[in-house]
Amino acid sequence: MSVINTSIKPFKAQAYKQGKFVEITEADVLGKWAIFFFYPADFTFVCPTELGDVADHYEELQKLGVEVFSVSTDTHFTHKAWHDSSETIGKIQYYMIGDPTLTISRNFDNLREEEGLADRGTFIIDPDGIIQGVEVTSEGIGRNAAELVRKVKAAQYIRAHPGEVCPAKWEEGEKTLAPSLSLVGKI
Template sequence: MSLINTQVKPFKANAYQTGKFFEVTEETFKGKWSVVVFYPADFTFVCPTELEDLADTYAEFQKLGVEVYGVSTDTHFAHKAWAETSPAIQKVKYALIGDPTGTLTRNFDVMIEEEGLALRGTFVINPEGQIKLCEIHDNGIGRDASELLRKVKAAQYVASHPGQVCPAKWQEGAATLTPSLDLVGKI
């Protein structure tokens, strides 16, 4: 069963962000657009490159009213230690959620049970708490924050323009489509 258009399931976890710990629940994702990025583990190889890439584009996400959250099955304490020792993670200003129980990771169907780690899952959540984008990668395949930013813009456009859809490679300001019988077979 797809997670698309479903509500984020209830959870409670601790997060680390710029020197502070705080609690996060499914309610945290409501009232604004959210990007939730699952990754396997702190102190690894591909993960810091992805989180640094997101850190480099974080201001662009914020301009769109989007909050970013990184999630692994590490604890929030491990996130703090990683931020204090890794130059790449020191750049991260968004929240890193600890999910040592795997509740959140299982809720988003990205848990690798035999390893206790998350797959590389990317989710865009609308202000009502519904999942609008879901991508899951093998852990050897890194993601691109600029492509994620493009997809968030498309999701926001579609949400604010009922009846419109964004074609492949759509960029902000480009033409969209209005699905209709007249378009069938003409694209």
């Protein structure tokens, strides 16, 4: 079952952010754009490359009004230890949510139950708490934060411009499409 166009479900979890432990709930997501960036586990191989890539784009995402919540089934204590011991993870300024109860991963239908690990999944959420974008890749395929930024810009554009859609490879400032009967068969 697809989670696209569904509301995020209630949760409460502990996160590590900028030297502090903080509690996060679904209420902290509402009213702004958000990215939930799930990954299998701390102290692994592909995961730090992805989290570091998102960290490199975090300022740009913040300028777009987007908050980032990385999530794994590790604890917030493990996130702090990883943050303190890895140069790549040490540059992270966004929330690192611990999901040891598996609640958030299950809420997003993004859990490998038999392993107790989150899949490598990205979810773009609008200010109403509605999931607008999903990307899930297998264990060995890392994601691209620049492409994630592009997708966020497209989601924000279509929200601000009802009746328009963004074609493949759309970049900010490029032409969009206005679906209509006159376009059928002409693209």
